[in-house]
Amino acid sequence: MKKLTSNFRNMAVVLTVICILAALLLSLFFDLTKQRIEASDAEKRASAIAEVLPFDGVRIETEKVLVDDDSLTVYRAFIGDKEMGVAVETFSKDGFNGEINLIVGFDADNRIINYSVLNQKETPGLGTKMVDWFKPQTESKKSLVEILFHFQVASTARQSSVIGKSAAVPLSVSKDGGSIDAITAATISSRAFLDAINRAFKAVNKEIEWDSTSSASTMESENDTIVNNVEEIIGGDCNEE
Amino acid sequence: MKNSIKVFLNGFIKENPTFILLLGMCPTLGTTSSAINGMSMGLATAFVLICSNMVISLLKNLIPDKVHIPCYIVIIATFVSILELCMKAYLPSIYATLGLFIPLIVVNCIVLGRAESFAAKNNVWLSAIDGLGNGLGFTLALTLLGAMRELLGTGRIFNYAVYLESYGTLVFVLAPGAFIALGFLVAIVNKLRTK
Amino acid sequence: MAHYLVIFVVAVFVNNIVLSQFLGICPFLGVSKKIDTAIGMSGAVAFVMTIATIVTFLLQKYALEPLGIEYLQTISFILVIAFLVQLVEIVLKKVSPALYQALGVFLPLITTNCTILGVAIMVIQKNFTLLESVVFAISTAIGFGLALILFAGIREQLSMVKLPKSMEGTPIALIAAGILAMAFMGFSGIVAI
Numbered sequence: 001m002k003k004l005t006s007n008f009r010n011m012a013v014v015l016t017v018i019c020i021l022a023a024l025l026l027s028l029f030f031d032l033t034k035q036r037i038e039a040s041d042a043e044k045r046a047s048a049i050a051e052v053l054p055f056d057g058v059r060i061e062t063e064k065v066l067v068d069d070d071s072l073t074v075y076r077a078f079i080g081d082k083e084m085g086v087a088v089e090t091f092s093k094d095g096f097n098g099e100i101n102l103i104v105g106f107d108a109d110n111r112i113i114n115y116s117v118l119n120q121k122e123t124p125g126l127g128t129k130m131v132d133w134f135k136p137q138t139e140s141k142k143s144l145v146e147i148l149f150h151f152q153v154a155s156t157a158r159q160s161s162v163i164g165k166s167a168a169v170p171l172s173v174s175k176d177g178g179s180i181d182a183i184t185a186a187t188i189s190s191r192a193f194l195d196a197i198n199r200a201f202k203a204v205n206k207e208i209e210w211d212s213t214s215s216a217s218t219m220e221s222e223n224d225t226i227v228n229n230v231e232e233i234i235g236g237d238c239n240e241e
Numbered sequence: 242m243k244n245s246i247k248v249f250l251n252g253f254i255k256e257n258p259t260f261i262l263l264l265g266m267c268p269t270l271g272t273t274s275s276a277i278n279g280m281s282m283g284l285a286t287a288f289v290l291i292c293s294n295m296v297i298s299l300l301k302n303l304i305p306d307k308v309h310i311p312c313y314i315v316i317i318a319t320f321v322s323i324l325e326l327c328m329k330a331y332l333p334s335i336y337a338t339l340g341l342f343i344p345l346i347v348v349n350c351i352v353l354g355r356a357e358s359f360a361a362k363n364n365v366w367l368s369a370i371d372g373l374g375n376g377l378g379f380t381l382a383l384t385l386l387g388a389m390r391e392l393l394g395t396g397r398i399f400n401y402a403v404y405l406e407s408y409g410t411l412v413f414v415l416a417p418g419a420f421i422a423l424g425f426l427v428a429i430v431n432k433l434r435t436k
Numbered sequence: 437m438a439h440y441l442v443i444f445v446v447a448v449f450v451n452n453i454v455l456s457q458f459l460g461i462c463p464f465l466g467v468s469k470k471i472d473t474a475i476g477m478s479g480a481v482a483f484v485m486t487i488a489t490i491v492t493f494l495l496q497k498y499a500l501e502p503l504g505i506e507y508l509q510t511i512s513f514i515l516v517i518a519f520l521v522q523l524v525e526i527v528l529k530k531v532s533p534a535l536y537q538a539l540g541v542f543l544p545l546i547t548t549n550c551t552i553l554g555v556a557i558m559v560i561q562k563n564f565t566l567l568e569s570v571v572f573a574i575s576t577a578i579g580f581g582l583a584l585i586l587f588a589g590i591r592e593q594l595s596m597v598k599l600p601k602s603m604e605g606t607p608i609a610l611i612a613a614g615i616l617a618m619a620f621m622g623f624s625g626i627v628a629i
Contacts, residue, residue, distance in 0.1 A: 425611070
């Protein structure tokens, strides 16, 4: 077949036809994948809730709770009429690269059962460790070098688990005088994580009255945070997140 | 058959888009923080490359010369959007990691470059093979770079612990390490070629 | 006002489009051999990026979203950008031949510059308003220019250095870019948007 010549009519017709075909094809694929896309988002949330509220046969009721002018989604888990626990979808805006979102599960006594990170944009290898850093330490798998040369390096003990904590005072990192060890070289991410946890505490227990100065990361204005972080970068090691 | 193998190897090794031609640098640097991320990005690009090469080769005589670039861009963008929708639906976690780099396959010079220089002149079968060769060559390069960065940075390859994480040089996972690791890889390839 | 300053600082230094987001690497390596060409390229990118961001933003808010066809985002944005680049070229030629002289050769390269499409999609993802988007686009372009011109300066010096054969050209440029990126990492975490 001979190649079409580049006259105006040919060009306009071909370009229009290709665009229309492309749009049709895309709308077809959009319809095909639409339900699946919505379902996969809901699935992610549902599996996170199931992870932090490990009860069988619960009925979940959803409500909104207002904390410091922010509306948080709270999932209450019931078996029969008995409330087994609450999961709170909480967030912090003080992450290293923007907002982080997590779901925190509490038992009936408002102690943390477990947490699951929904969204975070922290630096890979540093802040991203929050996914399991604040859970009890597990024995790490042996690396290839350790297996080949028959030795094992003892992992350093740390006090970083938030599991089982209840909120008498807001949680903070040890650098700020708190009880939780921050992720190595990622203090800002750790502060943001605990800020989100503290926000969840407020959502489950509205009577909490914390002294505003003790919760450093939640109460600081934006400008203070900037100054603090600059100091940290100048004063601390250059990887400090 | 012999011709197909030649076309495949040309894209895969001899004119490897990343190491030899230095095309598509943005995803090469941006998505290779681990071997698995690099491989996913490579395969995503390979999919678009094969499909767009085939369609453009099919339509090559219907497209007038003066509008060929806009037509190619529309065809490529269509396949990128299809890929985007499918990844959102079936591989949401990989889509979240690769993020912006998936829609940006549209402006990856490898895809438009192969369409211009190969698919517009050859038949459908050879164009598909060329897409496969270049796509897998790109995947190979990204996986290699990802594995190197992951190993140096965290002591792991494909998430399997090789040595202790605390001895890793974290900078290789971060932005500067991407440039430096790729610089050395290209230098090594140059060295091997001149021998 | 402070909010726009934060966007500016983040886009220029903290999340520099080239050195920490890895967009626009091709022109970064391709046209950075001389400071003059680097300045020309940065100017062309700044010009097109600002216009493209405004147009794609309006397209998204007033056409794609009301019609519920956001899935056509990629395809419509790239078409608009390709069209805009052509238009800018024609208009510049007529209106300001001097500016066309300076930027003309770089304009055709810009369609496949991923920073333009990248920024257009980013402002939608970040939910910016129109004014925020414009500030973000201009700042990103300044960040791109800063990285490009700094790097061109380094490469002009590098060309006089004696190197092993296999390290010449791109490999040493990449390693120098890595060290420049390391310097920019010092800005990280100062502010976030």
